[in-house]
Amino acid sequence: MARENDCEIIWKAFEQAYVGRDPCDVPPQAYDPLINSVKQHVVCNTMMFWSKTKDTVKAFADNRECLVILEGTLLGFVFDELTWCSKNESKETFTTDCPSWSHCENNPVRSFWNRASVNFAATSCGNVSAMLNGSLEAPFSSTSVFGSVEVKNLDPSKVNSLTVLLVTKETDLTTCDNPSFHALQNILDTKIAYKCRKVPYSKVEGCISDPEIPCSDCL
Numbered sequence: 001m002a003r004e005n006d007c008e009i010i011w012k013a014f015e016q017a018y019v020g021r022d023p024c025d026v027p028p029q030a031y032d033p034l035i036n037s038v039k040q041h042v043v044c045n046t047m048m049f050w051s052k053t054k055d056t057v058k059a060f061a062d063n064r065e066c067l068v069i070l071e072g073t074l075l076g077f078v079f080d081e082l083t084w085c086s087k088n089e090s091k092e093t094f095t096t097d098c099p100s101w102s103h104c105e106n107n108p109v110r111s112f113w114n115r116a117s118v119n120f121a122a123t124s125c126g127n128v129s130a131m132l133n134g135s136l137e138a139p140f141s142s143t144s145v146f147g148s149v150e151v152k153n154l155d156p157s158k159v160n161s162l163t164v165l166l167v168t169k170e171t172d173l174t175t176c177d178n179p180s181f182h183a184l185q186n187i188l189d190t191k192i193a194y195k196c197r198k199v200p201y202s203k204v205e206g207c208i209s210d211p212e213i214p215c216s217d218c219l
């Protein structure tokens, strides 16, 4: 039986995106061959996006099949927390002294996450959710990857609804009426239903410490 994903092919596709290129001149499209080299089985109704809640979401999605985050897919898992770049006419990969996220737009790491996020959003289906941070004055940011890339790439012919799960601590004042969510609804395709719900942080914490608790009892 042919192997579903071939690591040699995936690795070559990864390297061709940035090796030998100026580290500020790697656009998201450079990763097209990498994205196309991976076959990922998608399960509708499980995709979860996030913004400013990375540690919580990662701990929560760990060991829970009912939830799939980008960092739990093959490419997201492999490249999570990594830094890489090359140089013009170099054959090497460096893991230090690479451009930071905002130093220049088309850096290898930022372009990878933008491209992978387009793909994750575009392949999503059914009812999807986004875990946002209720401890912030404005939990939704239109310049975040979630706000600038993922929301815009949800396919209205496949995605029925987007539910914001606002993770809130007892002393937090932010609610689903927060003005930043108007911006989110303005970007979201009108064919996709928008919902928002507060989720107590204590509940999420309890579910993180016990992966046996079913998703339906956590969110």
Ligand code: AVW
Binding pocket: 048, 049, 050, 051, 052, 053, 054, 069, 070, 071, 101, 102, 117, 120, 143, 144, 145, 146, 147, 150
């Ligand atoms: P985030 P996103 N400067 O918590 O919505 C430095 O804001 O963007 O969530 N690093 C940055 C910056 C920045 N301006 N923006 C993003 N990052 C890096 C993929 C940084 O490593 C998943 F599917 C930070 O920890 C989520 O739904 C991380 O990106 C969505 O994108 C998250 O920033 C989360 O991206």
